[in-house]
Amino acid sequence: MKTIYKQVAHIIACSIVVGLAFNYLRSNGIPLIAKQINGFSNYSQVDDFVIEIIDLEIAKKLFYDDVLFIDARDDISFSEGHITGAISSIPYNNLVDNIFINQGYSEPILIYCDDEECGLSEDLGNQLQLEGFSKIYVFSGGWNQWLMAKLPTEK
């Protein structure tokens, strides 16, 4: 049995050495420890009253951290499919009441629309900021990128 453990140790040691060397030498190597993404572990890192544009990776982190997602697209697109758990921005008055009752002004909110070309998220972000909501993220890749990444959706 001792010999088996030795063999396992040899294989693992060899994999670590070669893996690290190969990763260091290759052009698309990655850091040994992934960099902490701002706003992931501590939402208070976002300055007050700043709308932060985020990419798919951070959107994913926020999704799995149960951050409230708001769909800024029209209600027909929303009913055809949206990110799991997202709420529609229409009608607007209901939306503001909903967010305020459910989580107050200081909890994070993520807004998305179709893709980078669509300005609805930024418009809604500005409106909500004026209402007093302080931690707003705009997911630039939007619904299209989320769909392409095969992340959870619902109708």
Added chain:
Amino acid sequence: MVNGKITDRKMTNGLSIIVLIARILIGGILLYSSFEKFIDPSGFANAINNYHIIPFGLENSFAIILPWIELIVGICLILGVYIDGAALLVIIIMIIFIIAISYAIISGYNIECGCGLKPGEMVGIQKIIEDFTYLILAWMIFKRPKHRFELYPK
């Protein structure tokens, strides 16, 4: 008595050939899946991260080292070197994969498997069955009665 010995020898020979086939099969699968993971290390790190099992940041280390473990284990199984250690590592890896996929299914994560066999393959029961099959084959290799078709140790 003599006939019994001959039958035993035939059975052992047959088993040795089955073990050899299992070694080549698992070794080939590991080699193939490791190449897929080599091509896009950051994609593989993301796939690991989607499982939400490994503390944030460490998925990169796994993405750098795991494909090499798979590659070296695959070569060992095919060439017949360190078979015991390689088979034990396959068993450990498959148990980890089965736990990770089960956790993703229970948590309701509809994510890509990141298994490196088929692009876009999602986690699901069929993946658990597949890994369980490899686990049984690896166990069979680990518990083989005779060390035949092996280079080192003899």
